[in-house]
Amino acid sequence: MCEITIQVNCPYCHGMKVVKNGVKRTGKQNFLCRACGKQFQYAYQKAGCRPQAKRLVLQMLVRNSGIRDIEQVTGVHRQTVLGWLNKQAAACEFRPRQQSYASVQIDEVWTFVKERKRRKRWLFYAYAPETAEVLAWSWGNRSQHTVRRLYRQLEKLKIECFCTDDWPAFSKVLPPEKHSVGKAFTRHIEGVNLCLRTRNRRIVRKTACFSKKEQNHYNAMKLIFYYRNYHTL
Structure with a gap:
């Protein structure tokens, strides 16, 4: 018998201090990162729930990709894309490098x-x-x-x-x-x-x-x- 061990890393901070943290209503295992304190699943059914998808969407937004193009490529609904756009823009703070x-x-x-x-x-x-x-x-x-x-x-x-x-x-x-x-x-x-x-x-x-x-x-x-x-x- 062969036993396969999978190392689960945090998709947010890429830390290795990850522990099990209960089970979701869908029956999937939930994980908790001890380093950054965020919870996640090993695999998501919906593309909009994946942390990697959000990073890809933001990169496409500043690389001349339209909202519907992003929806087709990533599988993330366009309303979710617009929500990420507005939320990320609201968090951007501009400070001049010089006076x-x-x-x-x-x-x-x-x-x-x-x-x-x-x-x-x-x-x-x-x-x-x-x-x-x-x-x-x-x-x-x-x-x-x-x-x-x-x-x-x-x-x-x-x-x-x-x-x-x-x-x-x-x-x-x-x-x-x-x-x-x-x-x-x-x-x-x-x-x-x-x-x-x-x-x-x-x-x-x-x-x-x-x-x-x-x-x-x-x-x-x-x-x-x-x-x-x-x-x-």
Whole structure:
């Protein structure tokens, strides 16, 4: 007779201090990790219950995969995917790496919500080339009010120069003594725009992929900004 022993590791912290912790109503054995205190099963019937599935879904969300594409590939229901998207975005905290920056580039990209042109949304965001991080962003129409909301988020930082294109809303809000205008000053953020369109199909210029809810739309971009700044989720 051959006896096979299986080592059960925690799927969350990958620890080996795992003990049995009762039986579920389905009759499956439940385990408890002594290291992180989380409970789990060795195998789950539903894909949405697997810890590995959540990590895969989050990686696909920042790699230009649509909600329904993720559902087809992973087997996780799209409502569960949207729930993970919003929950993870709410947990993301952005902190500038520095308190002073030599220059910050500001630009805008447009997109739609609910496939309607009257629901066109503009994303204004500030990018620091010296640290390769997105410092702040603001959603709205293409007016000085949206730019002003973005500028309020940057007032606590010491910024020597703001670099933008010649859109009039920038000159109405930004301090003129710190404002440099011209495409020559925004070449770094133009590259970021290309990267964002590659990572999120919602802001591709010609696309049929739109969010039905603004909250899902905004959180998808927030997740990509966080991933770009910190390279983790």
